[in-house]
Amino acid sequence: MVGIVGWKKSGKTTLTVRLVEEFTRRGLKVATVKHAHHAFQIDEGETDSARHRSAGAQQVAVVSNERWAVINELAGAPEPDFDEVIAWLEPCDLILVEGYKSAAIPKIEARRLQSHTRRPLAVDDPKVIAIAADHAIGDAAVPVFSLDDIGAIADQIERSIGPLGTRQGESGSRAAPAPVEGE
Numbered sequence: 001m002v003g004i005v006g007w008k009k010s011g012k013t014t015l016t017v018r019l020v021e022e023f024t025r026r027g028l029k030v031a032t033v034k035h036a037h038h039a040f041q042i043d044e045g046e047t048d049s050a051r052h053r054s055a056g057a058q059q060v061a062v063v064s065n066e067r068w069a070v071i072n073e074l075a076g077a078p079e080p081d082f083d084e085v086i087a088w089l090e091p092c093d094l095i096l097v098e099g100y101k102s103a104a105i106p107k108i109e110a111r112r113l114q115s116h117t118r119r120p121l122a123v124d125d126p127k128v129i130a131i132a133a134d135h136a137i138g139d140a141a142v143p144v145f146s147l148d149d150i151g152a153i154a155d156q157i158e159r160s161i162g163p164l165g166t167r168q169g170e171s172g173s174r175a176a177p178a179p180v181e182g183e
Helices: 012-025 048-054 082-087 150-161
Strands: 002-005 030-034 059-063 068-072 094-098 107-111 128-133 144-146
Touching: 002 012, 002 150, 012 030, 012 094, 012 107, 012 150, 048 059, 107 150, 128 150, 144 150
Parallel strands: 002 094, 002 107, 030 094, 107 128, 128 144
Antiparallel strands: 059 068
């Protein structure tokens, strides 16, 4: 499990998407978790599931032959904690977590000059294993990569957390990731 962290407009989503593409290209099964700081919508407008929620359903499952989703209304209950969210995921080779700056997992810090805040995170977070930036970083205590050097960032992730996706037999199934130290 690796977090992609940074301030608003730092390139987190683009970096996460490109890393998913890279690790998928390498044959890994990847899951993602995205933390949102607002009341996001995945079933907007007049969809049937949106109408079910508007009518008061606390939980709505949407199922088709291509995908499924379950939408839970918190109805004033606290946001689920990070460990609960991770436990809901199916086994995979790698989980990329976008956001959750305070999670005790290895992290890549995304930095862009256009970011709303430029305060570095790596200085105060020993879990940051590398920085991916669109500008020169002179005084970093961790490796620094260009935001566009996805292969090198992916390689750094593998060096930092260990080999990913050991094949199990000929079926192509993969072992679940090893637990992160301290988790």
